[in-house]
Amino acid sequence: MRQAGRYLPEYRKIREKHEVLAICKDPELCAKVTSMPAQILGVDAAIMFADIMLPLEGMGVKLKIEEGIGPVIKEPITDNRSAGALEKLDAPSDVPFVLDAIRLVKKLLDGRVPLIGFSGAPFTIASYLIEGRPTRDFTKVKSLMYRNPKTWHLLMEKLADSMTAYLQAQIDAGVDAVQLFDSWVGCLSPQDYHNYVLPYSQRIFKNLEGSGVPRIHFGTGTSNFLEEMKLAGGDVFSVDWRVPIDAAWRRLGYDVAVQGNLDPAAILADVELLKSFAADILERAKGRAGHIFNLGHGMLPEASAETVAELVKFVHESTRSSQVR
Numbered sequence: 001m002r003q004a005g006r007y008l009p010e011y012r013k014i015r016e017k018h019e020v021l022a023i024c025k026d027p028e029l030c031a032k033v034t035s036m037p038a039q040i041l042g043v044d045a046a047i048m049f050a051d052i053m054l055p056l057e058g059m060g061v062k063l064k065i066e067e068g069i070g071p072v073i074k075e076p077i078t079d080n081r082s083a084g085a086l087e088k089l090d091a092p093s094d095v096p097f098v099l100d101a102i103r104l105v106k107k108l109l110d111g112r113v114p115l116i117g118f119s120g121a122p123f124t125i126a127s128y129l130i131e132g133r134p135t136r137d138f139t140k141v142k143s144l145m146y147r148n149p150k151t152w153h154l155l156m157e158k159l160a161d162s163m164t165a166y167l168q169a170q171i172d173a174g175v176d177a178v179q180l181f182d183s184w185v186g187c188l189s190p191q192d193y194h195n196y197v198l199p200y201s202q203r204i205f206k207n208l209e210g211s212g213v214p215r216i217h218f219g220t221g222t223s224n225f226l227e228e229m230k231l232a233g234g235d236v237f238s239v240d241w242r243v244p245i246d247a248a249w250r251r252l253g254y255d256v257a258v259q260g261n262l263d264p265a266a267i268l269a270d271v272e273l274l275k276s277f278a279a280d281i282l283e284r285a286k287g288r289a290g291h292i293f294n295l296g297h298g299m300l301p302e303a304s305a306e307t308v309a310e311l312v313k314f315v316h317e318s319t320r321s322s323q324v325r
């Protein structure tokens with residue numbers, strides 16, 4: 001994740017001339033950036049170059065992605081009126097560039113690696129919409145959730161419906177898997193996750209059940225409520241480094257696949273130590289079908305592309321005997 005991000009010199013060069021959202025809205029440029037990591041790093045899948053906030057513009061939200069900060073919302077959601085004003089996303093007319101880019105990337109990749117489409121999960125998007133920018137303590141989100149449940153549920157319902165439409169449109173355009181990013185959900189207690197979040201993520205996964213592509217459920221800091229996350233749905237569960245992957249998989253059950261769970265900071269370690277961390281994860285996964293080796297969260301801007309390529313090579317070599325290709 002964030003595999004095309006700022007640590008990649010080829011990406012940085014394009015970013016010197018174009019804003020993140022401008023790259024997303026230019027299908028040719030977007031396709032180029034999306035296919036870069038598979039070419040440069042040798043990873044086994046490409047993820048669409050987009051941002052979880054991109055489709056929000058189609059719902060009437062004014063936003064920017066600010067350098068060194070992240071998404072910033074012009075008029076944060078505070079009440080029933082502002083939540084009610086959100087329009088339902090009509091993907092073909094609101095985000096035609098994403099769908100065009102998917103078709104272009106599929107041609108560029110030519111079947112070499114699968115393409116992952118994605119959206120933000122209702123909670124994580126709601127947190128940006130309410131806080132107005134990235135936060136550490138989520139006080140505005142939680143206070144709206146507790147004090148104004150009517151607005152909370154209205155907002156979550158709208159986001160669930162629009163993100164379902166967004167993911168379905170990406171599937172129709174040709175992505176091979178979809179990932180729902182609930183990056184900040186780990187700030188909640190298991191009970192709050194159950195009451196305020198689960199029904200909405202569940203609705204998205206249910207709606208995509210017959211879509212024919214694997215559905216990846218991503219979260220960080222979720223080791224306290226993996227069982228609840230499983231109830232919400234998905235075919236693959238992403239776990240971060242705060243829980244050993246074998247323990248997480250046992251709790252989730254072997255009927256689902258798992259993705260993870262190297263600490264992104266491990267890329268900053270000496271290569272031999274990095275390899276030992278990776279080897280530990282592979283050992284815990286025991287070559288069981290359904291393990292996707294990945295980072296527990298996004299690549300850090302400080303990472304070196306050479307080290308990442310070396311890590312990819314190490315994982316390939318260590319798992320060669322069980323590889324399908």
Ligand code: CP3
Nearest residue numbers: 001002003004005048049050051052069070071181183298
């Ligand atoms: O691999 C890829 O690079 C795919 C593209 C991608 C972006 N955002 C582009 C982007 C993906 C998959 C995302 C998802 C995303 N965006 C998430 C969910 C995944 C996660 O990381 O938890 C979230 C929470 C966001 C919101 C967001 N966008 C943040 C918090 C930031 C700032 C983070 C940072 O590292 O600076 C962004 C900006 C952003 N979105 C960048 C990229 C490549 C970096 C900005 C830049 O290039 O200047």
